[in-house]
Amino acid sequence: MPSKKKTVAKKKPAAKKKTSTSTSTKPVTTMKPAAKKTTGKRPAAKKTTSPSTPAPARKGDLIVIDSSKVGSPAREGEVLEVIQGQISVSYRVQWPDGHQSLIAPGLGSARVVPASARQRPTLS
Numbered sequence: 454m455p456s457k458k459k460t461v462a463k464k465k466p467a468a469k470k471k472t473s474t475s476t477s478t479k480p481v482t483t484m485k486p487a488a489k490k491t492t493g494k495r496p497a498a499k500k501t502t503s504p505s506t507p508a509p510a511r512k513g514d515l516i517v518i519d520s521s522k523v524g525s526p527a528r529e530g531e532v533l534e535v536i537q538g539q540i541s542v543s544y545r546v547q548w549p550d551g552h553q554s555l556i557a558p559g560l561g562s563a564r565v566v567p568a569s570a571r572q573r574p575t576l577s
Contacts, residue, residue: 509535512532513568515532516546516558516563516565517529518558528548530547530548531546532544532565533546538557543557544557
């Protein structure tokens with residue numbers, strides 16, 4: 454008997470995906486900001502002073518420094534002198550016990566009570 458050879462079909466290798474090496478790219482799209490809605494109100498007028506910088510105290514004003522500890526009383530003193538520096542404002546303050554000190558309070562650590570607004574004790 455003649456031998457028959459079985460022919461086995463060879464599998465073709467899988468086709469490789471071609472990668473594009475061209476320099477053409479898609480244009481980048483950017484999102485546009487949303488349109489502002491108009492409410493019919495005018496914008497408020499801008500103040501001439503910055504909200505972060507309080508008006509400096511004047512001679513005779515009362516300066517109140519809140520305590521950083523809970524339950525401790527605030528310190529109050531009378532401004533004797535205002536010293537205007539290039540960067541900040543310093544005050545010479547006389548405290549109720551009689552001593553004086555030079556302070557340059559940080560933002561939000563002190564508040565000023567104008568001399569015209571505070572009540573002085575009347576001598577009778």
